[in-house]
Amino acid sequence: MTRDSEQFFDTPKASPDRVLILACGALAREIIALKELNGWSHFVLQCLPANLHLYPDKIPDAVEKVVLASKGKFAKIFVAYADCGTGGILQKRCDDLEVEMIAGPHCYSFFEGNAAFEQRAEITSFFLTDFLARQFDSFVWKPMGLDRHPELRDLYFGNYKKLVYLAQTNDPDLDQRAEQAALQLDLAYERRFTGYGDLESALAP
Amino acid sequence: MSDEEDDLILSELNDEELVLQMFDDLYDGMAEEIAESVDILLERKWLPYDILTKALVEGMRIVGIDFRDGILFVPEVLLAAGAMKRGMKILKPLLIESGAPQLGKMVIGTVKGDIHDIGKNLVAMMMEGAGFEVVDLGINNPVEDYLAAIKEEKADILGMSALLTTTMPYMKVVIDTMIAEGIRDDYIVLVGGAPLNEEFGKAIGADAYCRDAAVAVETAKDYMARKHNQL
Numbered sequence: 248m249t250r251d252s253e254q255f256f257d258t259p260k261a262s263p264d265r266v267l268i269l270a271c272g273a274l275a276r277e278i279i280a281l282k283e284l285n286g287w288s289h290f291v292l293q294c295l296p297a298n299l300h301l302y303p304d305k306i307p308d309a310v311e312k313v314v315l316a317s318k319g320k321f322a323k324i325f326v327a328y329a330d331c332g333t334g335g336i337l338q339k340r341c342d343d344l345e346v347e348m349i350a351g352p353h354c355y356s357f358f359e360g361n362a363a364f365e366q367r368a369e370i371t372s373f374f375l376t377d378f379l380a381r382q383f384d385s386f387v388w389k390p391m392g393l394d395r396h397p398e399l400r401d402l403y404f405g406n407y408k409k410l411v412y413l414a415q416t417n418d419p420d421l422d423q424r425a426e427q428a429a430l431q432l433d434l435a436y437e438r439r440f441t442g443y444g445d446l447e448s449a450l451a452p
Numbered sequence: 453m454s455d456e457e458d459d460l461i462l463s464e465l466n467d468e469e470l471v472l473q474m475f476d477d478l479y480d481g482m483a484e485e486i487a488e489s490v491d492i493l494l495e496r497k498w499l500p501y502d503i504l505t506k507a508l509v510e511g512m513r514i515v516g517i518d519f520r521d522g523i524l525f526v527p528e529v530l531l532a533a534g535a536m537k538r539g540m541k542i543l544k545p546l547l548i549e550s551g552a553p554q555l556g557k558m559v560i561g562t563v564k565g566d567i568h569d570i571g572k573n574l575v576a577m578m579m580e581g582a583g584f585e586v587v588d589l590g591i592n593n594p595v596e597d598y599l600a601a602i603k604e605e606k607a608d609i610l611g612m613s614a615l616l617t618t619t620m621p622y623m624k625v626v627i628d629t630m631i632a633e634g635i636r637d638d639y640i641v642l643v644g645g646a647p648l649n650e651e652f653g654k655a656i657g658a659d660a661y662c663r664d665a666a667v668a669v670e671t672a673k674d675y676m677a678r679k680h681n682q683l
Binding site: 399 | 525526527528530531565566567568569570591592616617618620646647648649652
């Protein structure tokens with residue numbers, strides 16, 4: 248086990264009456280917002296680092312480690328990840344661990360609502376959520392090497408036509424950041440307010 | 453880059469040094485330098501096929517190993533591929549002219565609903581470099597396009613690529629259609645893409661899942677050798 252994977256697996260404190268929500272760090276702000284909005288107290292939130300998204304093959308092991316360390320300490324464990332590029336492996340792992348997870352391929356799908364997202368079938372759209380609009384440089388631009396090699400942009404994004412910002416909140420600053428990201432990627436821009444979509448129902452008591 | 457490297461004159465290197473320098477230049481994604489080195493070797497009467505295999509393909513093999521080992525990442529591999537492509541642009545017409553050996557023919561494309569082609573393009577380039585003829589169908593291919601192309605082109609290999617969890621199941625649609633038409637065993641079917649794995653490849657009835665371009669080349673060669681042994 249590497250040092251990287253050790254450092255973020257603190258075992259959450261036991262709370263036998265509540266649900267442990269084991270979430271992607273990219274959803275932390277949204278889950279806390281929903282908790283406050285709904286006055287929920289039925290769950291404890293534990294997040295894994297959002298940058299696991301850059302290495303989806305590491306997500307199932309990271310989830311498993313926390314789930315195994317937390318079994319029996321909570322009324323239930325719920326994994327707040329969608330498939331997130333794991334190719335079905337996370338779902339299988341959750342099935343083996345007998346824990347539930349969020350349905351859908353990605354967060355931008357369940358924010359819009361999985362059914363609506365699938366129906367739109369926007370294959371030439373690149374999606375940002377609030378998190379990704381806020382962290383565009385750290386999670387898109389730099390990991391793709393575009394800060395060092397902007398000439399690679401069209402290799403990555405040449406087949407895309409539009410950047411769609413799926414907004415969870417009405418925040419003009421994020422809107423501006425998302426629009427700037429579209430400019431950087433040379434894509435048309437669309438903002439679409441989704442709110443929290445299927446995430447809210449997935450976490451509700 | 454050091455002053456010494458800045459002053460490096462490629463034409464003054466002997467063949468062995470130049471090929472080693474090409475490995476470095478490929479690794480660093482230096483397209484101009486690769487083009488210059490290819491021209492120098494051609495002037496020195498190297499066969500195009502030797503330049504391709506001993507300098508470019510071997511250089512990319514090193515890049516592939518370091519990518520697999522987590523030393524290089526996608527941006528660096530793309531730059532290296534861009535440099536190789538530059539060299540191949542010079543060599544391709546000469547290779548056709550000189551009748552370089554062909555190992556087989558591959559039809560390749562990204563599946564329906566998917567527009568991601570970086571991996572597919574790398575595989576296509578490396579397959580060409582290894583001596584396969586490649587027919588690239590591009591992105592977003594329905595089953596009809598794949599089937600028409602493999603028949604029309606009399607391909608040996610069908611390669612399918614997908615980056616999305618939502619599109620990778622389409623590979624099974626293609627393979628099932630091939631089974632229904634009774635042509636599945638006429639072709640080697642290779643699949644690849646970030647969310648795929650070996651288990652998925654087996655489950656959908658592909659011959660092999662290829663985790664990267666280098667593996668795709670080796671797998672293709674292996675299957676072609678088996679195919680010839682059966683004849």
